Amino acid sequence: xxxxxxxxxxxxxxxxxxxxxxxxxxxxxxxxxxxxxxxxxxxxxxxxxxxxxxxxxxxxxxxxxxxxxxxxxxxxxxxxxxxxxxxxxxxxxxxxxxxxxxxxxxxxxxxxxxxxxxxxxxxxxxxxxxxxxxxxxxxxxxxxxxxxxxxxxxxxxxxxxxxxxxxxxxxxxxxxxxxxxxxxxxxxxxxxxxxxxxxxxxxxxxxxxxxxxxxxxxxxxxxxxxxxxxxxxxxxxxxxxxxxxxxxxxxxxxxxx
Ligand code: SAM
Numbered sequence: 019x020x021x022x023x024x025x026x027x028x029x030x031x032x033x034x035x036x037x038x039x040x041x042x043x044x045x046x047x048x049x050x051x052x053x054x055x056x057x058x059x060x061x062x063x064x065x066x067x068x069x070x071x072x073x074x075x076x077x078x079x080x081x082x083x084x085x086x087x088x089x090x091x092x093x094x095x096x097x098x099x100x101x102x103x104x105x106x107x108x109x110x111x112x113x114x115x116x117x118x119x120x121x122x123x124x125x126x127x128x129x130x131x132x133x134x135x136x137x138x139x140x141x142x143x144x145x146x147x148x149x150x151x152x153x154x155x156x157x158x159x160x161x162x163x164x165x166x167x168x169x170x171x172x173x174x175x176x177x178x179x180x181x182x183x184x185x186x187x188x189x190x191x192x193x194x195x196x197x198x199x200x201x202x203x204x205x206x207x208x209x210x211x212x213x214x215x216x217x218x219x220x221x222x223x224x225x226x227x228x229x230x231x232x233x234x235x236x237x238x239x240x241x242x243x244x245x246x247x248x249x250x251x252x253x254x255x256x257x258x259x260x261x262x263x264x265x266x267x268x269x270x271x272x273x274x275x
Contacts, residue, residue: 030243035098037247040230044074044099045140046218046267047167049081052139055165058210058271059135062088066134069093071123071154072141076103076116082137083107083116092118093126095144123150128157138166140267143188147197151204151272158274164206167214170194170268180261194268206272214267224255 038044062068066088070079073092083090092103103118110116121127123138123145136158142150147168158164169184171193184191192200198208231248238244 031096032098033238033241033243034247035096037230037234037244037251039075039098039102040234041223041226042075043077043222045167046214046223047078047139048214048218048222049078051167051214051218051269052078052081053085054212055167055210055269055271056082056085059086059163059165062086062134064088067091067128067132068135068137069126069128069133069157071126071136071138071150072144073099073103073118074141075099076106076118078137078139079103079116079118080106080110080112083112084110088115088134090116091128092116093121093123094118095120095122124153126154126157130156131159133157134159134162136162136164136166138164140167140169142166142168143190147190147192148200148204151201151206155205155274160274162274163209163271164274165269165271167267167269168197169265170197171265172213173264176264177261180257180264183257184265191265197268197270201270201272205275207275208270209273210269210271212269214269216262216266218267219258219262224258227251227255 064087068088068090070082070090070092073079073094076092079090079092094100097120100118100120107113107116136154154164169188169191171191174193194211198211201208231251234244235248
């Protein structure tokens, strides 16, 4: 890869990051859903070690931290998100218990059996659901929990347009029963699964993007990458509106045995 390509690539990533830093969340979810997932986990103590993997700017991490004790490390690939994450922690006066670090979910900086809880909302797809479950399990103590939200099919069949879209975007999308079976196979007791309500997509994810898109297009007028990014986000939203009965995000909560 030439230097020119590297700089174009970096520029695209910077632009994508800039777009998403304007949003409180970088994926579908809500504080209510974070708390519902937490309700399935046995109470933690002040010494608990928690990781939020693919934390983004920390929307869900701050909710989590306000409702459970222990030390939380947020990890994300993008330094820009981590800067905002740490500012967010300070704003909520959580900086002593909540720290963001830049890192890759494929090589996490934790020791074996160090963690009591692994949290990951809308992020495990970056490593793949099965691979993530298997690799991250080593880092959990026996009896520790994993709570992850993941794109899932609600039906065994679906229209070709949405099937093809997901096969291109994330071929590991699967039905809830298959994901639960993968969780069991990876050595977790499936404690709970639940579908994220529509408002996690509409009110908490797509609605805040409307104003951000207008502002972003003005700031980057004539920039084809920015225009393409906004076009893709709008297409994703229209596909969601059309096909939401066939897919969505599901929270999977498991306990390491
Ligand atoms: N958990 C946040 C939320 O629900 O708002 C963010 C979800 S966003 C859809 C996915 C996140 O995964 C992004 O913040 C992205 O930067 C991060 N990510 C992508 N690849 C990663 C990797 N290899 N290691 C760590 N984080 C990664």
